[in-house]
Amino acid sequence: MSLNILIVDDSAVIRKMIIKTLGLSALSLGEVCEASNGQEALDIMEQRWIDLVFADLNMPVMDGEVMIEKIRSNPEWADVPIIVVSTEGSRTRIEKLKSQGAHFVHKPFSPEQICNLVNNLLGLWHEKQTV
Amino acid sequence: MKNKQFDEDIFRAAAETVEVLALMSLVPGAESAEDSQAKRSAHVDFTGPCDGSLVISISQRLLPELAGNMLGEEDCAECTSYQQGDALKELANVICGNILPIVGGAEAIFHVGTPRLAEGQDSAGARQRGASAGGAELFLDQGILRVDLYINEESVV
Numbered sequence: 225m226s227l228n229i230l231i232v233d234d235s236a237v238i239r240k241m242i243i244k245t246l247g248l249s250a251l252s253l254g255e256v257c258e259a260s261n262g263q264e265a266l267d268i269m270e271q272r273w274i275d276l277v278f279a280d281l282n283m284p285v286m287d288g289e290v291m292i293e294k295i296r297s298n299p300e301w302a303d304v305p306i307i308v309v310s311t312e313g314s315r316t317r318i319e320k321l322k323s324q325g326a327h328f329v330h331k332p333f334s335p336e337q338i339c340n341l342v343n344n345l346l347g348l349w350h351e352k353q354t355v
Numbered sequence: 356m357k358n359k360q361f362d363e364d365i366f367r368a369a370a371e372t373v374e375v376l377a378l379m380s381l382v383p384g385a386e387s388a389e390d391s392q393a394k395r396s397a398h399v400d401f402t403g404p405c406d407g408s409l410v411i412s413i414s415q416r417l418l419p420e421l422a423g424n425m426l427g428e429e430d431c432a433e434c435t436s437y438q439q440g441d442a443l444k445e446l447a448n449v450i451c452g453n454i455l456p457i458v459g460g461a462e463a464i465f466h467v468g469t470p471r472l473a474e475g476q477d478s479a480g481a482r483q484r485g486a487s488a489g490g491a492e493l494f495l496d497q498g499i500l501r502v503d504l505y506i507n508e509e510s511v512v
Contacts, residue, residue, distance in 0.1 A: 234469065237422070282469070313456030316462050316464060331448075
């Protein structure tokens with residue numbers, strides 16, 4: 225089954241890097257959507273089902289923290305896996321994100337880091353589907 | 356405010372960022388190299404336990420290779436000027452994000468602004484906030500990457 229992915233980052237270069245990296249993972253890609261801030265991401269999620277979100281934190285208009293809170297407070301999206309890809313170094317902030325069920329990849333990241341995390345999440349997702 | 360330790364920390368953070376994100380290696384033993392190439396600069400401002408800016412400046416010839424590597428393009432000439440600028444801004448953002456926990460501690464919460472390209476062709480075109488706290492130069496095949504950290508001393512908590 226193909227998964228729809230949403231990549232939220234104000235840097236088009238990082239969005240492209242993540243897309244290229246996903247091509248190296250075991251993920252069967254469905255639709256890959258891009259947003260340059262949290263509000264754009266929520267607008268996309270209103271329109272189509274998203275299976276996995278990659279999100280930056282520092283973005284204009286709506287930052288990643290606010291976006292994640294809004295995703296988690298919507299019953300339809302509450303369980304959507306979120307991978308935060310950020311330079312954030314504050315333990316306090318990272319712990320808060322993890323408590324919201326988000327996974328964290330620190331920038332600079334290697335393609336292997338993203339691939340490993342995605343493949344692990346994918347394994348968990350398949351297990352969930354077969355239970 | 357100049358801090359020798361920051362020089363080393365900035366060098367380490369910048370080297371790791373360039374190596375991991377852009378797959379570029381430093382040229383060993385090039386510490387005294389001259390670089391007369393035109394430069395492009397970007398800066399990112401931050402506020403928090405202290406306020407300041409991180410400014411990066413890169414040799415013009417190095418930028419297409421940097422952007423090409425980040426984007427996974429085999430031909431650097433494929434990268435547009437916009438993509439090159441975006442790559443430079445992201446580089447500033449990532450280096451800054453990796454320096455701030457060293458400056459403010461692991462629990463410190465900083466707000467990092469949107470990275471911006473400098474108007475001019477050199478680092479003087481980048482807006483600088485505060486006094487120089489440290490800096491580093493990285494020597495790569497095609498040119499030099501210069502990173503400078505500025506901290507507003509009045510803002511230090």
